[in-house]
Amino acid sequence: MFDPRLLLAQRPTFRMRKPKVNRMVLALSLGCFVMVIFYFHNNLKPASEPLGERSSGQKSRRSPLQTLYDGDQVESAIQAIHQGRRELLEEACRSYTRKRRVLIPEDLKHVIVDDQHGLLYCYVPKVACTNWKRVLMVLTGVAGPHRDPLAIPANEAHVPGNLRTLSEYSTSQINQRLRSYLKFVFVREPFERLVSAYRNKFTRSYNTAFHKRYGTKIVRRHRPDPQPEALERGDDVSFEEFVYYLVDPATQREEPFNEHWERVHSLCHPCLIHYDVVGKYETLEQDSRYMLQLAGVEGEVAFPASSKSTRTTGDMAAQFFHNISPFYQKKLYNLYRMDFLLFNYSTPAYLKFR
């Protein structure tokens, strides 16, 4: 699995410094079988020398990454917004995270690859990810003749294998893509996302898989004197019980959170992967248009307009938090704190511990 040739072959292009090489040799000699990815953040801008796939003789059009950082193509107001988000994220990472560790392929399971356009998208459930996956299926051609993302059934967008993730590539392929592709993620106010996940997975009768897998466990552990039927079906979990489940240390000791309520910080590693564009659900239309513009495909595919009627809003989140005690509100806030800090979301005014 660990092919040392891959790493050695990369030395010249990486301008690797001596200590790193030594560490690498040490890692090798320890018989470490984990594929270690050396990903250098100073390579944020497109490398001036051509990378493997783009030879200098080839007249290729500008990549999205080049469009972003050369940046004379898009209006400056939106560019400034995105630069502000990048800087805030970087600063928050510096302030709130410990020493940077090395990326491993496991970290890249949510990062979808579009080799045709040079895009990497980290998908976050409950943040328009079905529509982004549909758009990427159109862009990568796996949707066949479809040009309208909405013609792709939602369940098909989530079939593993329809879209490739970065974790499936070799170390050198991963590094090359991290350096030369435009990396983007869409985020959302953390508690609105959480309430949205709760509503979608626990209050809809058709989500029996979630009721069985998570609901029964939550009822068993967090409801005093549960009815046998509730224990069996797990289909009437209250938001309060869901919160108890989330903040219970045993929950994460057993297994990672389900991706629908896992933090963006853990899904997309925004302090290890330098995202070029941080889109927000709150400005979904505008940010999606900007992304498609950078990708140079705004004429080919349109981001689907979303129905706003069933959307979880801040007011709705406030109602759900109303009967959660300040003690548990605080615990829950601490759990999602990094997502608030990294993406510039302020502590909701409805919380009672403030």
Ligand SMILES: *[C@@H]1O[C@H](CO)[C@@H](O)[C@H](O)[C@H]1NC(C)=O
């Ligand atoms: C962070 O949020 C505040 C308050 O909503 C806003 O005024 C500011 O522009 C944001 N900063 C960035 C860099 O997005």
